[in-house]
Structure formats: C-alpha cells, structure tokens
Amino acid sequence: MAEPDIDDIERRMGKAIDVLKQEFVGLRTGRASVSMLDPVRVEVYGSMMPINQIGTVSVPEPRMISVQVWDKSNVKAVEKAITASGLGLNPQADGTLIRIPIPELNEQRRKELTKVAGQYAEQAKVAVRGVRRDGMDNLKKSEKDGDLGEDDVKMYQEEIQKLTDDATKKIDEMLAQKTKEVLQV
Template sequence: MDSVLKDCRNKMEKAVSSLEKEFSKLRTGRASTGILEDIAVDYYGTMTPLNQLASISVPDSRTITIQPWDRNAFGSVEKAIMKSDLGLNPVNDGKIIRISIPPLTEERRKELAKLAKRYTEDAKVAIRNIRRDANESLKKMKNSKELTEDEMHKGQDEVQKLTDSFVEKTDQVLETKEKEIMEI
C-alpha cells in the first residue's frame, strides 16, 4: 500500500510541476526567459532549441536579450522568434538581439487568465486520473488478498487526502499566476 501511495504522490507532484512549467511559458507583462523555452531555430538544417545556441538573459523587467554564440545564427534566431506565436519583435544590432516586451492589453490579460484556468483544469483532471488509478490498484490488492477491506479503505482515504491537497496546490499556483497576469 505504501508503494501505491508513494507512486500516487510522485505522479501528482509531476502534474503540478508540469502545470508550473506551462505557466512559465505564458507571457505576462514581465520579461521571462521561460517564454522562449519552446522556440526551435533552424541551425544549419537542424531544428535546435534556442537555449542551446545562445545565452538568454533578462536585463530588466521589459527586455530579453539573446546572444547567439555563432554570428551566423543571428538571422535564424530572429526568424524563429518572429515565426513563434508570441507576438514579439526582435531587434538585432549585430552583437545582441533585444526583445522588448510590450505591456499587455486588458483583453490579452483576460485571454491569458482563461488559458491559465484551462491549464489548471487539465492538471486537476490528471490528478483525478492518478487518484482513480491508485484506487484501482488498492482494489486489486484487496482482491488478491494483499490488503484487508479496512486497509483498502484507509488507503483510499489517504489517496483522497493527497488528491485534495494537490488540487489545492494547483489552485494556489493558478491564483499566483492570475495575479501576475493581471498586474499592470
């Protein structure tokens, strides 16, 4: 039973960390290197993650700087950023690529908040699926006489407590992200 609970906790933690990773890609009014995480650059015919061919930094809250290690990659990096659906315009001065993060409109903030809620709902569904799988494992253990009826119910109560705590965590993560998105 302990292994089922441990496995359940690990999977739920992964669901929450996956949600946090999705949130790091959501653009807020603040500059963050996370929004460029999924950008792949056509580098000599190979799609390469941007962070593997350039150093990315945030000198201030409204600017991201990208410094490709290879001078020949500047054009490809610019194209990849423009092609992404982030709505960002890179400015290349020959040494460094700067991206100014424009302030978000009220409408865009609301769209991002809706998207954040959808990501949170997906994480909650994943957590509930993990709960269902754990409960099924406990039932199988009871049916194969590894657990008594009482132990199974005790295990299911523990699984439910875990589920409740992780659903609460996702709500807290969402609340924090919504504040960040709505901040002007």
C-alpha cells in the same frame, strides 16, 4: 504488491504541481525575463529541445528578450516555436539574433494570459487525476488478487482521494494567485 506506495503517489502529484510552477514562471506580467521562454520547446535535430539549449537567451532591455541562435539553420524553427507557444510573443529574426519585444499588457492581453494560466492549471489537474486513477487501479488489482482486504482498500482509497483533493486545492490557489498577479495593473 501488498500495499500501495502512497509516497510515490504523493511525489508524482507534487511533480505535477512543480511543472505548473515552471509554466507559471513563463507567464510574466509586462517585464521581460529569460524564464519567460522556459516552457518553449523547439524541434531541432529530430527532437524537442528547450530554447536555452539552442541559443543564448538574454534580456538587453526591460521590454525585450533576445535569443542568439548558435546554428543559423535553427533560426526558423526557434521563431516558429516562440510564435506557436501561446505566450503571445512576436519574434523578429535578424541573422542569427531573434528579438522578441514584450507587448504592453492591455486588458485583452491580461485576459488572454489568465486563460493560458487556466489551461496550464487544468493540465496539472488532469495529471493529478491520472496519478489518482493509477493508484486506484492498483488498489483494485490488489484487492482482486487477495493481497488487500476490503477495509484496507477503503482506507487507502480515502488517503489517495485526500492527496488528490489537497493537490487540486493547491493548484486552484496557485491559479488564483497567478490570475490576481496578471490582472493587477
């Protein structure tokens, strides 16, 4: 391994940002959307599955989501996963149909959503820093093995650090945008 794969590092950091975008889609501001349940994973059949693979998710009213669970034995698991998701939703089961009313966003709920958004952003930053650490470790190994000189290592370290700074800046911008969107009355 002579040179680090900068494109791979950039791609992996981009993937962390893409995951953050998906999580932010789930944080809606007052109106129901089927994508609100995208981050929810349900433990069924011995593995974690997205909710849309266990039932049909729909929005019958602007402030209501419904999940028609296909297998009656999974209703409790779906209910539990929605409750534990941190989205502040309270599912109500009726046979195989789960109704999820979307609460009116009061000031307290808006603040809770900004905290959740902050947690998602922090997870993305941790992922980016993990990619950075992997890249730096590979550089040190290459230098130790004699594949790269000291000047090359320094140049690649600066490039990796710049990618990390850019990704972190983008995450901060996305968080600021989402916070503004959530707090807007």
